[in-house]
Amino acid sequence: MSYSYFSDSYAATAEKPVRHSGRSNYNPPHLRDQNTRPFGYSYRSESQPPNNGRGRGRRGGGRGGGGGRGFVPGYSELDRQFREPYRRTYDTVVEKLNEVEVVDEKPSMGINFDAYEDIPVETSGSDVPKPVNTFAEIDLGEALNDNIRNRCKYVKPTPIQRHAIPVALAGRDLMACAQTGSGKTAAFCFPIICGVLNLQSPPEAAAGFGRREMTAYPLALVLSPTRELCCQIHEEAKKFCYQTGVKVAVAYGGAPIGHQLRSFEKGVDILVATPGRLTDVIERSRVSLKRVKYLALDEADRMLDMGFEPQIRKIVECLDMPPPGRRQTMLFSATFPEQIQRLASDFLSNYIFLSVGRVGSSTDLILQKVVFVDDMEKRDCLRNLLRDQKANGNLGKNALTLVFVETKRGADSLERWLCQIGFPATAIHGDKVQYERERALNIFKNGVTPILVATDVASRGLDIPRVAHVINFDLPKDIDSYVHRIGRTGRAGKSGLATAFFNAKNSSIAKALSELIKEAHQESPSWLAQYVDGSSSGDRCYGSSKFGGRDYRSSNSNSYAADNNSYSTTGYAAADYGGANGGSGYDHPSSGYDTADYGGASGSVEYAPPPPAEFSDCYGGGGGGHGYESIVAGGWE
Numbered sequence: 001m002s003y004s005y006f007s008d009s010y011a012a013t014a015e016k017p018v019r020h021s022g023r024s025n026y027n028p029p030h031l032r033d034q035n036t037r038p039f040g041y042s043y044r045s046e047s048q049p050p051n052n053g054r055g056r057g058r059r060g061g062g063r064g065g066g067g068g069r070g071f072v073p074g075y076s077e078l079d080r081q082f083r084e085p086y087r088r089t090y091d092t093v094v095e096k097l098n099e100v101e102v103v104d105e106k107p108s109m110g111i112n113f114d115a116y117e118d119i120p121v122e123t124s125g126s127d128v129p130k131p132v133n134t135f136a137e138i139d140l141g142e143a144l145n146d147n148i149r150n151r152c153k154y155v156k157p158t159p160i161q162r163h164a165i166p167v168a169l170a171g172r173d174l175m176a177c178a179q180t181g182s183g184k185t186a187a188f189c190f191p192i193i194c195g196v197l198n199l200q201s202p203p204e205a206a207a208g209f210g211r212r213e214m215t216a217y218p219l220a221l222v223l224s225p226t227r228e229l230c231c232q233i234h235e236e237a238k239k240f241c242y243q244t245g246v247k248v249a250v251a252y253g254g255a256p257i258g259h260q261l262r263s264f265e266k267g268v269d270i271l272v273a274t275p276g277r278l279t280d281v282i283e284r285s286r287v288s289l290k291r292v293k294y295l296a297l298d299e300a301d302r303m304l305d306m307g308f309e310p311q312i313r314k315i316v317e318c319l320d321m322p323p324p325g326r327r328q329t330m331l332f333s334a335t336f337p338e339q340i341q342r343l344a345s346d347f348l349s350n351y352i353f354l355s356v357g358r359v360g361s362s363t364d365l366i367l368q369k370v371v372f373v374d375d376m377e378k379r380d381c382l383r384n385l386l387r388d389q390k391a392n393g394n395l396g397k398n399a400l401t402l403v404f405v406e407t408k409r410g411a412d413s414l415e416r417w418l419c420q421i422g423f424p425a426t427a428i429h430g431d432k433v434q435y436e437r438e439r440a441l442n443i444f445k446n447g448v449t450p451i452l453v454a455t456d457v458a459s460r461g462l463d464i465p466r467v468a469h470v471i472n473f474d475l476p477k478d479i480d481s482y483v484h485r486i487g488r489t490g491r492a493g494k495s496g497l498a499t500a501f502f503n504a505k506n507s508s509i510a511k512a513l514s515e516l517i518k519e520a521h522q523e524s525p526s527w528l529a530q531y532v533d534g535s536s537s538g539d540r541c542y543g544s545s546k547f548g549g550r551d552y553r554s555s556n557s558n559s560y561a562a563d564n565n566s567y568s569t570t571g572y573a574a575a576d577y578g579g580a581n582g583g584s585g586y587d588h589p590s591s592g593y594d595t596a597d598y599g600g601a602s603g604s605v606e607y608a609p610p611p612p613a614e615f616s617d618c619y620g621g622g623g624g625g626h627g628y629e630s631i632v633a634g635g636w637e
């Protein structure tokens with residue numbers, strides 16, 4: 001079965017939405033009136049409204065304007081009229097899509113643990129609990145164990161889970177760093193759920209179950225920087241908590257607050273939230289943090305950088321949350337710049353530092369390619385890349401491609417252009433209302449638009465199983481953002497491909513990029529060396545060691561290789577984490593939107609020159625070495 005099957009269905013069933021003033025008919029760009037057709041897709045665009053510009057008209061629509069997750073009750077009549085026709089169309093597409101997936105998709109074969117066998121692990125802090133090898137070795141309780149085995153189909157813990165879960169179950173504070181896609185969510189969720197279950201008073205009593213309480217008193221709080229990641233963690237946590245009696249609720253900006261508040265009335269044991277919305281519900285006295293025993297910060301370095309730190313400090317230090325020592329705090333990320341570690345230690349008490357793989361390293365599972373492309377040639381290069389990818393079919397027929405750009409305007413512009421030249425794309429960024437953001441993510445995940453153009457709002461945490469290729473159309477300014485972006489592929493033991501478009505403007509990241517690629521046992525292009533000297537802000541100064549230099553406290557560390565289980569003391573390599581954290585793309589507490597709109601990076605000029613030599617070398621039909629044809633993103637088919 002091919003995409004044309006469901007794209008045909010989409011067009012055939014599409015109905016024209018009712019237009020209301022002040023709210024445009026949102027029409028997916030790839031279904032707007034076009035002259036070209038993607039990949040031989042046969043859209044029937046007659047049933048779609050013409051492409052009259054952006055077709056959105058909802059910029060600056062405010063936080064409350066976007067609607068919630070899907071089609072929840074409580075929307076206004078106008079909202080309903082606007083959404084209803086689309087909903088029916090969309091449901092039909094998803095239905096068809098599900099049929100396709102049933103036929104096409106093989107069941108998940110689970111994580112490729114071999115990919116993690118040799119990964120070095122380092123711990124520091126006093127009395128570090130021993131890691132475990134199996135879930136059976138840890139007493140997580142029958143219901144949770146059952147969910148791990150039967151609902152999640154996790155056979156054994158990933159390295160971060162093997163090490164972090166015993167630490168957390170021992171009641172210790174933890175700062176944990178592990179590569180993208182290596183299972184950090186479960187590593188903090190399992191001990192939290194277990195702890196909630198074990199608390200002396202039953203969760204029902206603590207949370208006010210059985211009577212309609214105006215204020216919820218969660219026992220655990222999980223904070224995340226973006227709304228989408230917040231939703232994802234909420235979904236994961238609900239899966240883990242199935243039939244345990246533990247109640248999980250979510251609070252994030254952009255969705256109707258009333259719906260979230262009503263959900264609290266049933267009691268909340270674990271609250272997953274973004275900082276802005278959390279502050280809001282606390283100020284309305286609908287949530288109190290005074291019973292919080294567990295605090296987890298996912299993407300903790302991002303949560304504690306300049307953008308979020310004041311808000312987090314307010315939540316953790318100025319409201320009614322118990323202080324360190326009376327609550328257990330866990331910080332997780334794939335990157336942890338040293339100055340953020342220093343800052344984070346304010347929130348921790350006698351904590352254990354744990355790193356699985358090098359702090360801020362990418363996983364070897366991701367094949368990284370750097371291509372020299374001038375700004376003027378980027379679009380042409382992207383077109384050829386996507387065309388070759390489609391023609392070769394080498395990433396698997398249901399593979400998804402994620403394209404990162406620097407600006408929100410750049411994302412819209414590139415999305416429009418891709419659709420015009422026949423590639424079904426959608427875009428996600430902080431100027432879209434929440435409804436559009438979630439919809440973009442959904443149609444990407446489902447493969448309706450297998451290309452997603454994104455700002456950094458999609459760079460962290462999102463776990464989209466079939467992302468086989470991440471393209472950095474615009475490279476970020478700091479290497480940590482690059483690590484998170486490419487980490488959207490190569491997850492859970494699967495392999496992935498990451499392509500970066502590099503030119504002189506990216507010199508500041510050259511050194512760190514080159515080191516990162518070498519560290520992943522891959523070849524950095526020789527021409528990159530000439531830009532390395534100019535590197536500054538993106539540079540993290542890796543040092544010569546392949547492993548070391550993490551815990552900023554930097555003494556008395558225990559480290560051992562994951563495969564021999566014997567601890568040995570090691571010194572640290574000198575490391576300077578630099579830590580220029582880019583400021584855009586996140587769900588900022590105050591606004592709910594990206595902090596900056598940098599103006600259009602991507603011009604709308606049509607480019608005609610042939611692809612640069614490097615591009616042909618890398619991706620042409622050679623097939624040798626790491627040539628593009630030789631890359632099969634294992635596990636996608």
Ligand SMILES: Nc1ncnc2c1ncn2[C@@H]1O[C@H](COP(=O)(O)OP(=O)(O)OP(=O)(O)O)[C@@H](O)[C@H]1O
Nearest residue numbers: 111154156157158180181182183184185461463492
């Ligand atoms: N023990 C396990 N066995 C099999 N799959 C697992 C296991 N633990 C987690 N996974 C799967 O691995 C994938 C990645 O997990 P997760 O999203 O928690 O990664 P992460 O480390 O938080 O990534 P990121 O740094 O990007 O946030 C998920 O699809 C998850 O279901």
